[in-house]
Amino acid sequence: MLDIKKIRENPEEVKKALLKRNYKVDFNVLLELDEERKKLITEVEELKAQRNKASKDVGQIKRDGGDASHLFDEMKKASDKIKELDIKAAEVDNKVKEFVEALPNLPDDDVVAGGKENNQVVKTFGKKPEFGFEAKNHVDLATNLKLIDYERGVKLGGNGFWLYSGMGAQIEWALLNYFVSEHIKDGYEFILPPHMLNYECGYGAGQFPKFEEDVFRLQGDRFMFMLPTAETALINLYRDEILSGEELPKRLFAYTPCYRREAGSYRANERGMIRGHQFNKVEMFAFTKPEESDALQKELIDKACRLVEGLGLHYQLTKLAAGDVSASMASTYDIEIWMPSMNEYKEVSSVSNARDYQARRAALRFKRKGEKKTELMHTLNGSGLATSRLLPAILEQNQQADGSVIVPEVLRKYIGIDIIK
C-alpha cells in the first residue's frame, strides 16, 4: 500500500512513477475524498469531545445528588448525530482505502520504464549446452527414467498434478536438502509455516481482495486457503507487531509446497512441471530497516545465483522493467534458467524489494533504540529456489545421448549416485 501522505503532498511525482508501469491514475477524486474524510473526522470528533464533557458533568451532578436529566435530550441528539457522521466517515474512509490499496508500488528510480521487452540481462552464467544428438524434453526424460509419473499424478489429483516416484522423489528431495542446508549455513532462520492460512494473511500479503480467485479456498465456516507461496505466510509473521531496531534485519527461509489454481493459464508449451497446481519451493524472506534493504536485496540475489551455480546450470539474471515487476514490489531481479526443449529461459527465482509497501498494509513496524516514533520496515523476498522447475532443467541440460542424466555434484551425497539411468 502506498503512503497517502505522499500522494497528498506530491501527487505529480507519484503519478509519474506509476506511469513507468504504464499505470495511469487521476488523483483528483482521491484528494477530494481525502479532504471530505478529514472534514468529517474533525466534525465528529468535536461532537464527541462535547459528549465526553457532558458525560463527565452528569457524573459529577449525580454524585452531588443533583438531577442531570435536563442534559439528556441534547446529548441524545448529539449522539444520534455522531452515529450518523461516524457511518459517513467510515464510508468515505473505505473509499479512500480502496483507492489507495489498488495502487501498485512505485518502481525504484533505477528501474526502467516499460514492459517485459525492456527487461535487461545483467549477468549470464555458463552457456547453452550443445548436444551432438537429438535432445529430449524433460517430460520424456522423466518418464523414461521413471522419475515422474504424470498419468498417475493426474489420476490422483486431476489435470495439473504430477507425482515424483523413486529416484525422482529422491532428487527433488535432494534439491530441497541442498537449498535448506545452504541457507542454514548462511545463518538464515528455518521456518515451516502452516500451509492453510486465514483471510488476514491474504490481505496482509496484498493478495486479497483482488486475487481471491487465484488461490484454493477451503470448505468451512471461516475463510481459509492453501498458500500460493510461503511468502504469504512469512510476510504475516510479524503482522501488527512493533519490533525493536536491534532485531532487524531478520533473515528467514521456509520450505512449503505452493498451491495455485492457475486457472486458464495452461499452454501447450508449458508441459510437464513448468506450471502446476502444486510445486515445491524454498522461499527466502527478510525484514529490514529501510537503509538496509538495498544491501539485503543484493544478498538475496547473490544467494539465489550461488544455488543455481552450485548445480552447474546455465542461467541468466534479469533486471525487470517496471511493467514486469509485480504490483507489490519496487524492484525485481529474476533468475531464468535455460530450458533447451522450450528454447527459452524460465524463471526459477524472483528476488524483490517491496520497500515499505507490504509493511504498511501488514503494519510491520519497528522502533529504534531511544526513539519514540515507529517506522515501517522494508520487506524482501526471493525464491531460493523453486525446485520443481530446476529438476526439469537438470534433466534437460544434463542429458546424455543414451537418455541418462548426470547428477549435479552437490546432490550426489544425498542420493548416492552420479548418473541416473
Place this chain on the structure above:
RNA sequence: GGAGAAGUACCCAAGAGGCCGAAGGGGCUCCCCUGCUAAGGGAGUAGGACGGGGUAACUGUCGCGAGGGUUCAAAUCCCUCCUUCUCCGCCA
C-alpha cells in the same frame, strides 16, 4: 464434536454503568540510603492509530481480545466472532 472457565498495560492482577486513561504488586528506568552479589526509601513507567497545530510546544478522538448493539453515559449490560485453559469424546 460436547460441556465449562477466562481474555484489562512488559508480566501478574483489582474493577461489576458515571468518581476509570483504569487500584495493587512485580519488572524496568532514575534518584537517595547502605562499601559493595542482601536489604530499605522515593519518583517515573499505555502504547498505538487517526486528526488539529508554525508538523514545535501543546491539543482532540478512538483504544480494557475483535466487531456490533443498548444507554445521555460502557472495561462494566446484550449479541456475534476469535483465542487460551480444564474436562469428556474421537483420533494420526
